[in-house]
Amino acid sequence: MAFESLSEKLQNVFKNLRSKGRLTEADVKAAMKEVKRALLEADVNFKVVKSFIKTVQERAVGQDVLNGLNPGQMVIKIVKEEMEALMGSTMTEIALRPGNEITIIMMAGLQGAGKTTTCAKLAGQYKKKGKRPLLVACDVYRPAAIKQLQVNGEKVGVPVFTMGDKQNPVDIAKAGVEHAQKNGNNIVILDTAGRLHIDEDMMGELVAIKQNVDVYQTVLVVDAMTGQDAVNVAKEFNDKVAIDGIIVTKLDGDTRGGAALSIRAVTGKPILYVGMGEKLEDLQQFYPDRMTSRILGM
Amino acid sequence: SGFSGLDDDFYEELEEILIMSDMGIDTTMNIIENLKKKVKEEKIKDPEACRQLLIDSIKEQMRLDSDAYEYQNRKSVVLVIGVNGVGKTTSVGKLAAILKGQGKKVLLAAADTFRAGAIEQLKEWANRAGVDIISQSEGADPAAVVYDAVAAAKARDVDILLCDTAGRLHNKKNLMNELSKINRIIQKEYSEAYLETLIVLDGTTGQNALAQAKQFKEATDISGIILTKLDGTAKGGIAIAIQSELGIPVKYIGIGEQIDDLQEFDSDMFVNALFERGDE
Ligand SMILES: Nc1nc2c(ncn2[C@@H]2O[C@H](COP(=O)(O)OP(=O)(O)OP(=O)(O)O)[C@@H](O)[C@H]2O)c(=O)[nH]1
Ligand SMILES: Nc1nc2c(ncn2[C@@H]2O[C@H](COP(=O)(O)OP(=O)(O)OP(=O)(O)O)[C@@H](O)[C@H]2O)c(=O)[nH]1
Ligand SMILES: [K+]
Ligand SMILES: [Mg+2]
Ligand SMILES: [Mg+2]
Numbered sequence: 001m002a003f004e005s006l007s008e009k010l011q012n013v014f015k016n017l018r019s020k021g022r023l024t025e026a027d028v029k030a031a032m033k034e035v036k037r038a039l040l041e042a043d044v045n046f047k048v049v050k051s052f053i054k055t056v057q058e059r060a061v062g063q064d065v066l067n068g069l070n071p072g073q074m075v076i077k078i079v080k081e082e083m084e085a086l087m088g089s090t091m092t093e094i095a096l097r098p099g100n101e102i103t104i105i106m107m108a109g110l111q112g113a114g115k116t117t118t119c120a121k122l123a124g125q126y127k128k129k130g131k132r133p134l135l136v137a138c139d140v141y142r143p144a145a146i147k148q149l150q151v152n153g154e155k156v157g158v159p160v161f162t163m164g165d166k167q168n169p170v171d172i173a174k175a176g177v178e179h180a181q182k183n184g185n186n187i188v189i190l191d192t193a194g195r196l197h198i199d200e201d202m203m204g205e206l207v208a209i210k211q212n213v214d215v216y217q218t219v220l221v222v223d224a225m226t227g228q229d230a231v232n233v234a235k236e237f238n239d240k241v242a243i244d245g246i247i248v249t250k251l252d253g254d255t256r257g258g259a260a261l262s263i264r265a266v267t268g269k270p271i272l273y274v275g276m277g278e279k280l281e282d283l284q285q286f287y288p289d290r291m292t293s294r295i296l297g298m
Numbered sequence: 299s300g301f302s303g304l305d306d307d308f309y310e311e312l313e314e315i316l317i318m319s320d321m322g323i324d325t326t327m328n329i330i331e332n333l334k335k336k337v338k339e340e341k342i343k344d345p346e347a348c349r350q351l352l353i354d355s356i357k358e359q360m361r362l363d364s365d366a367y368e369y370q371n372r373k374s375v376v377l378v379i380g381v382n383g384v385g386k387t388t389s390v391g392k393l394a395a396i397l398k399g400q401g402k403k404v405l406l407a408a409a410d411t412f413r414a415g416a417i418e419q420l421k422e423w424a425n426r427a428g429v430d431i432i433s434q435s436e437g438a439d440p441a442a443v444v445y446d447a448v449a450a451a452k453a454r455d456v457d458i459l460l461c462d463t464a465g466r467l468h469n470k471k472n473l474m475n476e477l478s479k480i481n482r483i484i485q486k487e488y489s490e491a492y493l494e495t496l497i498v499l500d501g502t503t504g505q506n507a508l509a510q511a512k513q514f515k516e517a518t519d520i521s522g523i524i525l526t527k528l529d530g531t532a533k534g535g536i537a538i539a540i541q542s543e544l545g546i547p548v549k550y551i552g553i554g555e556q557i558d559d560l561q562e563f564d565s566d567m568f569v570n571a572l573f574e575r576g577d578e
Contacts (some may be wrong), residue, residue: 228320
């Protein structure tokens with residue numbers, strides 16, 4: 001596969017860099033060309049790649065690097081540092097309100113990204129940690145979306161609040177939160193319908209939910225296989241609805257997952273969890289360094 | 299800029315358009331190299347003419363053969379496959395409506411017995427399209443559902459049997475084997491039917507779609523692509539890379555969530571959209 005030969009190439013480039021006592025500007029440029037290819041193959045956004053390469057190149061041809069000891073080692077270090085700057089370096093959890101205050105978490109994203117599944121996965125994890133989560137079915141559009149949430153809620157042993165598909169999602173969210181207050185639930189997870197970032201009405205619906213219930217965390221769910229468009233999507237969701245973090249799904253596939261890096265880069269928002277399978281226990285904490293290696297194919 | 303409009307900046311702009319469409323770096327570089335060759339041979343000097351040459355060649359490459367929809371003229375089975383969440387079930391529903399509208403007798407098979415709510419979802423689509431559906435319960439063997447559906451299709455003199463399948467990632471061996479098994483059952487139990495296998499690709503997917511197409515092609519005989527979610531801002535350029543590398547044509551595009559949001563693929567429209575100059 002193209003990917004494999006690419007990461008091989010990249011390894012060779014880095015090996016060459018390492019072995020060289022002296023580096024010329026041309027050496028650095030050639031290496032950066034391969035890094036650029038690797039990032040584009042991994043679906044990192046074209047513009048993000050361009051500015052990344054520019055930054056690394058500028059730092060790498062700086063006097064103290066090329067004339068210093070082990071210039072190759074230094075260039076590799078710069079690549080890693082800059083990747084880390086984009087990807088973030090620490091693990092971040094979804095913020096919860098203290099004590100028994102209710103934390104409302106709203107899931108949002110494009111169609112088919114994995115929102116409903118991820119809602120149930122998260123709810124299951126909170127339940128295991130001794131919290132009392134409630135799932136709220138705010139997708140009244142997709143056929144059988146409510147049923148899907150109910151079945152998954154049952155699997156993880158978490159109650160699901162629904163009002164059928166004839167009510168407004170804003171009203172459902174409000175009633176769901178009231179239900180949580182009455183029943184002692186301290187985490188409310190709102191499953192919303194998939195929507196396009198350019199669909200003004202549907203984006204307005206998310207804003208309206210936030211205006212009517214006290215959403216504490218808005219999580220953008222993104223399919224790891226997304227290509228160049230990921231930045232448009234993330235930017236629009238962040239600008240219009242304001243997101244607090246990202247969950248990247250379907251990383252159990254063989255995608256490089258450059259969308260994760262692009263989204264982190266354009267929104268500055270942390271990646272909170274990654275989806276690693278269809279089963280409801282397949283949700284994992286996110287480690288930025290692993291993602292960096294994956295994207296570079298190393 | 300120089301004595302010719304066809305300078306590095308010009309080619310870089312094309313490169314950007316192609317890469318931003320998700321065509322991928324390899325296909326993009328190949329296309330641009332070929333373009334440069336042709337420009338030299340045909341002594342083209344004008345950037346607009348060069349751009350047009352590129353557009354025309356991609357249009358030509360993506361054009362469908364005249365027998366692309368031959369399955370509609372026969373007793374056939376349409377097997378719909380792909381990774382998770384790309385739009386398989388929705389596309390089956392939309393396709394059912396199109397075929398029913400042509401006066402065909404259509405039957406659906408709910409062979410996704412795994413995902414929560416998948417059967418109910420397809421039932422709703424069967425309802426909307428006004429066609430019959432064969433289903434079992436969640437957790438049943440999908441191959442058994444297909445087996446039943448084939449028997450029903452024969453018994454009821456159905457024209458076209460549409461099989462929805464569970465989303466599966468192409469790197470999961472056991473799930474791909476399950477798909478091969480479904481494929482074999484159709485071939486064996488209904489050998490007189492024409493088998494059309496459509497892989498559904500999410501138009502927002504990047505380079506991974508190529509790996510998807512390759513792996514699914516090992517398990518089945520893919521005859522076309524349904525490229526969904528083109529109502530967003532993604533261009534679906536990876537389909538061009540797939541056509542180049544694997545020769546699989548796009549046959550339908552999905553442009554929304556409603557029942558009439560599935561269209562036959564139009565190469566001209568698709569490629570024009572690729573090169574449309576955005577607001578940026
Ligand atoms: N392999 C894999 N599949 C996943 C993962 N997360 C979700 N899925 C699958 O992706 C598909 C779509 O998931 P949903 O949870 O229905 O996605 P959604 O965002 O709620 O979809 P809409 O409500 O239609 O917008 C389903 O087949 C899920 O089983 C994951 O981490 N890995
Ligand atoms: N905007 C848009 N949404 C679409 C299109 N096709 C499907 N969808 C939506 O994408 C989501 C997933 O569609 P499904 O048909 O459930 O996808 P699937 O491939 O069957 O999913 P799994 O069975 O879970 O693997 C749903 O919310 C659909 O409404 C399309 O062309 N445009
Ligand atoms: K998707
Ligand atoms: Mg959903
Ligand atoms: Mg489905």
